[in-house]
Amino acid sequence: MKFLVLGAAAGGGLPQWNCGCANCNDARAGRIPPAGQSSLAVSVDGAKWAILNASPDIRQQMQASPQMHPTALRDTPVGAVLLTNGDIDHIAGLLSLREQTAFDLYATGEILDVLAQNRIFDAVSRDKVSRVSVALDQPFDVLPGLLATLFAVPGKVPLFMEGAQVQTDLEGEQTVGVRLSDGHRVAYYIPGCAVVTDALLDRISDADQVFFDGTLWDDDEMIRTGTGGKTGRRMGHIPISGPDGSIARLSGLQAAKTFIHINNTNPIWQPDSPERAHVIGNGWQIAGDGQETEI
Ligand code: MLT
Ligand code: MN
Numbered sequence: 001m002k003f004l005v006l007g008a009a010a011g012g013g014l015p016q017w018n019c020g021c022a023n024c025n026d027a028r029a030g031r032i033p034p035a036g037q038s039s040l041a042v043s044v045d046g047a048k049w050a051i052l053n054a055s056p057d058i059r060q061q062m063q064a065s066p067q068m069h070p071t072a073l074r075d076t077p078v079g080a081v082l083l084t085n086g087d088i089d090h091i092a093g094l095l096s097l098r099e100q101t102a103f104d105l106y107a108t109g110e111i112l113d114v115l116a117q118n119r120i121f122d123a124v125s126r127d128k129v130s131r132v133s134v135a136l137d138q139p140f141d142v143l144p145g146l147l148a149t150l151f152a153v154p155g156k157v158p159l160f161m162e163g164a165q166v167q168t169d170l171e172g173e174q175t176v177g178v179r180l181s182d183g184h185r186v187a188y189y190i191p192g193c194a195v196v197t198d199a200l201l202d203r204i205s206d207a208d209q210v211f212f213d214g215t216l217w218d219d220d221e222m223i224r225t226g227t228g229g230k231t232g233r234r235m236g237h238i239p240i241s242g243p244d245g246s247i248a249r250l251s252g253l254q255a256a257k258t259f260i261h262i263n264n265t266n267p268i269w270q271p272d273s274p275e276r277a278h279v280i281g282n283g284w285q286i287a288g289d290g291q292e293t294e295i
């Protein structure tokens with residue numbers, strides 16, 4: 001399987017339009033590489049690709065990636081788009097894919113409902129783009145020779161659909177992870193995860209490669225940096241650090257591990273930060289736009 005990181009950043013991107021934090025300023029000034037909102041392309045043959053989450057930055061991400069360029073007058077190497085939740089950073093890019101070229105759109109019934117409730121997505125012609133409702137835990141061919149399975153991951157409803165009360169560790173069709181297999185190797189894409197449960201650890205124990213939620217270094221990061229009022233857990237994202245964080249919880253996993261969906265406030269963006277050194281010292285990689293991996 002071949003992977004191409006189209007976007008490594010969380011919602012907002014790096015830099016984020018309204019953010020003057022050190023990371024965003026450094027990305028604007030070219031001192032650290034900028035990053036688009038999270039999206040991962042996967043292929044078995046390097047010719048046909050599936051895009052996991054359609055970021056608002058998709059037009060630029062495709063322009064920057066020769067693998068995504070048109071193959072004929074009006075054609076695309078993208079055979080499928082798969083959604084793992086209904087947040088804006090994962091669905092808004094669909095609107096840029098509206099120009100009457102066919103691909104298959106896969107998501108759970110509840111995520112497809114989010115699209116159905118927002119009529120702007122009707123601009124993505126249903127004649128050309130079939131919306132395929134995928135049941136949890138039922139493997140399907142997302143591309144020829146590439147088996148995908150969606151499974152529930154603790155999370156919440158999209159930010160723009162939150163009510164007064166929000167359950168942040170809901171397990172259902174709103175937030176899913178993806179298991180990918182070409183019959184030889186197994187990879188997981190889990191860009192949003194509120195808690196790493198024992199059941200989740202068990203499920204991903206056959207992984208050769210995991211792309212995992214790297215939104216925040218610690219739970220209080222948004223509050224501490226003065227950029228927001230919510231903890232990571234309230235946002236549906238487990239922190240990287242700490243005894244219940246992702247590094248600790250996934251430490252026994254025998255797989256290549258890569259953080260993706262990294263918020264612009266996260267200190268791991270800084271090349272010389274102790275936090276980045278800690279992540280790398282614990283055997284993790286940090287995604288960057290344009291990064292390619294093959295397993
Ligand atoms: C998230 O991952 O928490 C969302 O992308 C938030 C957002 O929509 O900005
Ligand atoms: Mn997000």
Ligand code: ZN
Pocket residue numbers: 016019020021022023024025264265
């Ligand atoms: Zn910032």
